[in-house]
Amino acid sequence: MKKYSVDEFGFYGDFGGAFVPELLYSNLEELKENYKQIIQTEKFQSQFQKLLKDYVGRPTPLYFAENLSEKYQTKIYLKREDLCHTGAHKINNTIGQILLAKALNKTRIIAETGAGQHGVATATVCALMGLQCIVYMGEVDIERQAPNVARMKMLGAEVRPAKSGSRTLKDATNEAIRDWINHPKHTHYIIGSVVGPHPYPDLVTTLQSVISKEVKTQLRSKEGRETPDYVIACVGGGSNAAGLFSEFLENEKVSIIGVEASGKGVNSEASAATTILGREGIIHGSKTLLMQNKDGQITEPYSISAGLDYPGIGPLHAHLYKTGRAKFISITDDEAMQAGLELSKMEGIIPAIETAHAFAIFKYMNFKKDDILVFNCSGRGDKDLETYRTYFNY
The missing domain is CATH 3.40.50.1100 (Rossmann fold)
Structure with a gap:
């Protein structure tokens, strides 16, 4: 067993796991049971590598x-x-996750963003694949990252402000999770970092x-x-x-x-x-x-x-x-x-x-x-x- 890899329960040593409301359990189980298998298929790898080369650069x-x-x-x-x-590097992850979402027959994509780079990368791949995109972003970040907000809107995404707490990344993530709870069936949440419940930290690490x-x-x-x-x-x-x-x-x-x-x-x-x-x-x-x-x-x-x-x-x-x-x-x-x-x-x-x-x-x-x-x-x-x-x- 590798010392620094995730275990079968989603833990890196003492950290990780999946502590989520019951309403999200089936979504995470679906992702956990399928993501490794899908990523390893020849079809996924062929599409992923082609897009990384020809689209991402x-x-x-x-x-x-x-x-x-x-x-x-x-x-x-x-x-x-x-x-x-x-x-930014964020596009590596969103390309992989949008292909995963399509393989799982998801038609609606949500994301959180702080600096806006992940939001732009998510909006970009949704435009590429013709999927609905909703990005949650803190009100403070919307103001200080205005160019990225404009880019997301040009790409066809809806940018929804998070108005609670510090109105930054943490709060945008809270709003995205609430959305996912309310729309579990056809929605895929593209998390932008190695955070969140298992399998996201491992999934994002693998793609990056x-x-x-x-x-x-x-x-x-x-x-x-x-x-x-x-x-x-x-x-x-x-x-x-x-x-x-x-x-x-x-x-x-x-x-x-x-x-x-x-x-x-x-x-x-x-x-x-x-x-x-x-x-x-x-x-x-x-x-x-x-x-x-x-x-x-x-x-x-x-x-x-x-x-x-x-x-x-x-x-x-x-x-x-x-x-x-x-x-x-x-x-x-x-x-x-x-x-x-x-x-x-x-x-x-x-x-x-x-x-x-x-x-x-x-x-x-x-x-x-x-x-x-x-x-x-x-x-x-x-x-x-x-x-x-x-x-x-x-």
């Missing part, structure tokens, strides 16, 4: 960042998921594992070896991280670094640093590390990046943290914004603010000159230009 490049490498005296590679169609599979092949041609010394990615729920980490989980010679958003500081009460601030609890049908008060009520997360202000992390990442397999580093808003500016000015790549968090780790780590680092450049910064502009007073 895979394989994405593994780019050697020469200027950054020289500055930090180590070998820095960027896995360019920002070059995927729609501008294309990232690390490509890294192995690309590194072999560039460095003569398949394994880097470090794989590094930002973690909100954690799908881009799971995709990059997936092929290296069992190889303990590869160090894993997850980068969380500490917002205005871990002790500021305006943070999303789940591994530091969280305790074991249940959110959105999964047992994981969760930011909560002493009474077990979820505390509101905060980050300047709309995709990282989730009060929990995926159960795989909680397991990696608890077992010590991965190191987690917390980065403030200010550190992330400066790192995003540095990548822009030094490599000509403007990253999503979520992604920028990962590039702020250099003052917290000592890398050797021959170390090979692979960062997941998970999304591009077009959607965040207004936030960048306001922050830097451009």
Whole structure:
């Protein structure tokens, strides 16, 4: 048994499972009983690989960042998921899940989104396949991610605002789950991250594992070896991280670094640093590390990046943290914004603010000159230009 794979009950060590209302039980059972079998069929794989190549634009490049490498005296590679169609890694998952939904004869698709990238990716594949699409998004995120809202509407999706709580990603997810409870029969919920009840964390990890599979092949041609010394990615729920980490989980010679958003500081009460601030609890049908008060009520997360202000992390990442397999580093808003500016000015790549968090780790780590680092450049910064502009007073 692999140490870092999901077990038959949907757990990664102490984390995971499916804690859902009875009304959703049959939906999850249908998905759990069929997803592995469908994904492994020749028909699915043929369609999936064709769309990844011709529609998404895979394989994405593994780019050697020469200027950054020289500055930090180590070998820095960027896995360019920002070059995927729609501008982020999210499309890998939605392509796979829309094919799965069609195989299960679902005609109505719902999704949640924070930064809007998953919403855009879901709206994109629904347009491609001619299926109804409803995306739930927090009112706060609708305002700060207006370009992505416009894209979703152009693609034919209905964007429904979540008006409760902090009106961000957590609340959008709550609304999507409510919708699914009310429309169980013909609806498929495309969850955008490695969160939620089993089998979603494993399903999304499997679909995103294309990232690390490509890294192995690309590194072999560039460095003569398949394994880097470090794989590094930002973690909100954690799908881009799971995709990059997936092929290296069992190889303990590869160090894993997850980068969380500490917002205005871990002790500021305006943070999303789940591994530091969280305790074991249940959110959105999964047992994981969760930011909560002493009474077990979820505390509101905060980050300047709309995709990282989730009060929990995926159960795989909680397991990696608890077992010590991965190191987690917390980065403030200010550190992330400066790192995003540095990548822009030094490599000509403007990253999503979520992604920028990962590039702020250099003052917290000592890398050797021959170390090979692979960062997941998970999304591009077009959607965040207004936030960048306001922050830097451009």
